[in-house]
Ligand SMILES: Nc1ncnc2c1ncn2[C@@H]1O[C@H](COP(=O)(O)OP(=O)(O)O)[C@@H](O)[C@H]1O
């Protein structure tokens with residue numbers, strides 16, 4: 685019986701050398717020093733985290749999911765393993781948090797702590813282990829959205845800084861900037877409805893959800909502008925085409941992966957409460 689040509693030794697050798705050639709082209713990310721914003725997680729040594737943490741921030745409809753799915757395909761096609769995290773995705777409390785929000789039963793402080801628990805669970809059980817194993821972690825929002833939402837609701841800034849002192853400083857933070865009017869159009873086109881919380885309806889800014897959404901998003905933008913001074917976000921014009929944005933993100937992430945420091949990487953300004 686003739687041997688299967690696809691399994692002949694010559695074919696296998698040829699396939700093997702193609703794989704090796706491909707592997708040789710995979711450039712390994714350059715390790716960069718990591719640190720926590722504050723006290724961090726006990727027992728975790730940031731210098732052992734060889735992966736990269738890339739954060740995409742932005743309002744609902746700013747195109748975060750669209751860009752993250754493209755980044756995953758792009759990174760993985762170049763041999764980089766990826767892991768995705770985001771708000772309300774912890775196995776520990778995401779379901780309870782969703783239910784609590786539906787019932788609108790939590791005070792501002794308990795809702796804030798609930799989100800912080802969701803974040804801490806993902807940090808300890810997903811982000812840090814993935815970084816230790818050398819993955820590129822793509823975070824669909826991070827502590828900045830949580831802080832901005834709480835600051836709009838009058839929570840104490842120092843308390844928030846202390847709380848999120850557990851967070852790891854990302855390698856780069858992109859903020860997708862899209863005017864509120866465009867956000868509304870995109871959200872309507874996608875789901876035909878605005879979200880109660882993304883419209884800030886709990887704040888009583890307006891009875892009209894559309895009006896409330898515009899006002900609330902403007903308040904968040906103002907908080908993000910303030911947070912940017914401390915945390916050094918890279919602003920991305922999210923009003924352009926999906927392809928243009930992808931190209932910019934890829935270029936900047938490549939710079940982060942291979943050691944050329946992106947202008948919006950880890951903040952140049954030290955975190956305030958680490959100052960004397
Ligand atoms: N650059 C863009 N230009 C126009 N529409 C976009 C762009 N990026 C995303 N969209 C569309 O806007 C909607 C919201 O995008 P999505 O990626 O889900 O945003 P987010 O995850 O930030 O809420 C989707 O219907 C998506 O197809």
Ligand SMILES: [Mg+2]
Pocket residue numbers: 748749750
């Ligand atoms: Mg999304």
